Amino acid sequence: MLQMAGYTVMEAADGREGLQTLKLHKPDVVTCDISMPVMDGYEFLQAAKTDPDVADIPVIIVTAIGQEEETARARSLGADACLTKPFSSSHLLEVIQLLQESHSQSI
Numbered sequence: 001m002l003q004m005a006g007y008t009v010m011e012a013a014d015g016r017e018g019l020q021t022l023k024l025h026k027p028d029v030v031t032c033d034i035s036m037p038v039m040d041g042y043e044f045l046q047a048a049k050t051d052p053d054v055a056d057i058p059v060i061i062v063t064a065i066g067q068e069e070e071t072a073r074a075r076s077l078g079a080d081a082c083l084t085k086p087f088s089s090s091h092l093l094e095v096i097q098l099l100q101e102s103h104s105q106s107i
Contacts, residue, residue, distance in 0.1 A: 001089040007096075015039025019047050022054050028103070029096050034063040034070060042077055049078030058099040060092075 002009050010025060012018035015036040022030060030048070034041035041061055049055050058080040063070060071082045081095050 001092070002096075005089075005093055013037075015041065015044040019044055022048055022057065023051070026054060026057065028057070029099055030057060030059045031062055031092075032059055034061060034065060034074065042073060045074060045077040045079055056103070058103055060095060060099070062087075 010021055010027065012021050015032075016039045018030075018032065018036070019039065032041050032044055036044070039047070041063070045059060045061070048057070048059060055078075059078065060081045060083060061071075061074040061079040062083050062085060063074075064085040071084075074082050080099055083092060083095065
């Protein structure tokens with residue numbers, strides 16, 4: 001869906017690989033699930049948002065959990081947006097665009 005919308009997409013098999021990819025490529029936006037092997041989404045957020053080299057890159061947390069406590073925890077760790085599965089592709093694209101616009105204005 002993101003590739004069809006014109007985005008370049010990189011994937012990671014787990015949270016640790018995702019963090020390495022983030023640091024190496026410094027993408028415009030990250031989507032991250034809470035439930036991941038090796039390093040979950042909370043650990044990923046904590047590591048990413050405390051690293052000054054990548055802390056300003058927006059992170060969208062995607063979760064099937066959908067409980068307010070989980071979303072609040074993700075936000076407290078620095079998530080810029082939280083989406084609960086299932087969600088529409090148009091909603092994801094809208095959130096990505098808003099975060100990119102917001103990020104480019106703050107630079």
